[in-house]
Amino acid sequence: MMNLVLIVGGLLVLTIIIALVRVSSLISVARKERTKIDKSSNKVNGLLMLIFLIVSGVVTIWYSISTFDDYNLPIASEHGLETDRLFWITMVITGFIFVLTNILLFYFSFRYQYNEDRRAYFFPDNNKLEIIWTVVPAIVLTLLVIVGISTWNDITGKAPKDSEVIEIMGFQFAWVTRYPGKDNKLGNYNYRLIDAENLFGLDFSDRNAHDDFMPRELHLPKGKPVLLKIRARDVIHSVFAPHFRLKMDAVPGMPTQFWFVPIKTTEEMRVETGNDEFNYEIACTELCGKGHFTMRLLVIVHELEDYEKWKATQQPWLAKNPDYISKIPEEMRELAMINAGISLDEK
Template structure:
């Protein structure tokens, strides 16, 4: 109770002091100039501050573009990725052009048309011509960007399943990936999570004849310059198949099949030899070498040298071990791909081995 009374007394004392300060202000004789109204000197200072801010802002902006450009992804490793990157940089160029012009006008006009004693602001009600111009230009630009993007979207989503198309199922689960290749029939067998049992880890329908030659692997191999169609399933929660170097991503939704496709254009070995990747690997290995010194001093193993590989990632936070959802991708020439796929065991062969046991 005492504390409560002390709080009330302090609050009343504060209110009293506030009211007394108002009375003192009213009792003072007023000068000819109201201190609440900006003077010419104030307006001039604010105008120069606006120009200073404009200069500092642009220097900082262009410095960041220059300094952090090394964090851009390297060139796209898929056919549609080139269009994707072109659209991104075109959008960025348009945004930067508009931003530089509008910010310059905003700050420059704030300086040149700053308030001065005796100067009255010009009242400009409306101008139909100007409003038409600044409305129709964004409409045309945005329509062009959207239409351009739709063509790229169509290339990814509308993949024709012809005899040259490689059909691969991506199966997501907490917390990993499996890939299922269609066999010689180029047709994936039916599958459902209800069929998951024992060695049948992705729920393939054993009674479906198309499933016998399917091949289930934990490492994804793709032939360069060959069209690939991915069909995706999830065993449990919402995942997201993310191919950063191929500029592709698609949600993997429980209970349904989602799909997209692309054509790889740069092999894993070719990407390793690019200047961008050589510099990146060198930088990472220098960091690992420095960190290994402390590990070795503490009796731990040194870090292994880093070597670039493509990876399929999950881009949804799907659980506590979400970071583990990575699958290595090897893009290689067609001969190496055919040799690798021929070495993989088919689903029918796996079942036959189980029956023999």
């Protein structure tokens, strides 16, 4: 209620200001000749152009420098180093053009204000100038395209054969991950087999699925290529790991992938940032519904040997959910239990 009063009050004040301006302008109209150009306001506007240029320039430079570390997230992947380099090359080139053109725009506005005694310079065209500012941007942009495409091709090229294959799947509203287990092969899935427990819709008639395991976080080895197999099961999501400069949509019915090499463990990053609670995260960047902003997945990067140790301690999903053994075709059950590391006696 208080706020409402405040707003109404604000509007009233605004109205009063408007009325005052109006009265003053009506008076000035009455005094002035009709078609004459109002020189004083022309001067004020011209000056404001210059002031805007200077003030905004100073504020931008000051803010960009003083908060540099806040908006530049530390890089945690090999290709991230490349994209960041490209980013800053682009920043320097476009920044130069940006500053130059804005300075010219506002300075000319200020400099060439109306003056009755002067005529504007009749300058309808000049082919030389036109050619210069067609060719120069074209060359600069070509350079950027060449660097950009080669970077893009490096990143999106084929994943190395020895990559660690991990699956990540988005659904409303969480991420889940799946590791291939001892056989290093992810088992088949079928979305019709999904239920409240079997989030991935694992198809246990495929023996590769028996030893797949699903930790609650995404664990990654440092220094080894990781191939993320990405999918979604309801609407489009998008895997975004800001520190790894990694983003790829998760599309229902169309699996996608992204490979990268983590270069810093979580521990190393904690030291680097001086933040003991630092954690890598994955967020969703494609609008997926009410809980879009809550889709967080914790990412942990280990040293390679720690990663292997961690993997060895993980129990296959089937072993944690033995009820599903009854759904496996009779002749495969024994194999499944062996693969999942369940002792045959338990049954």
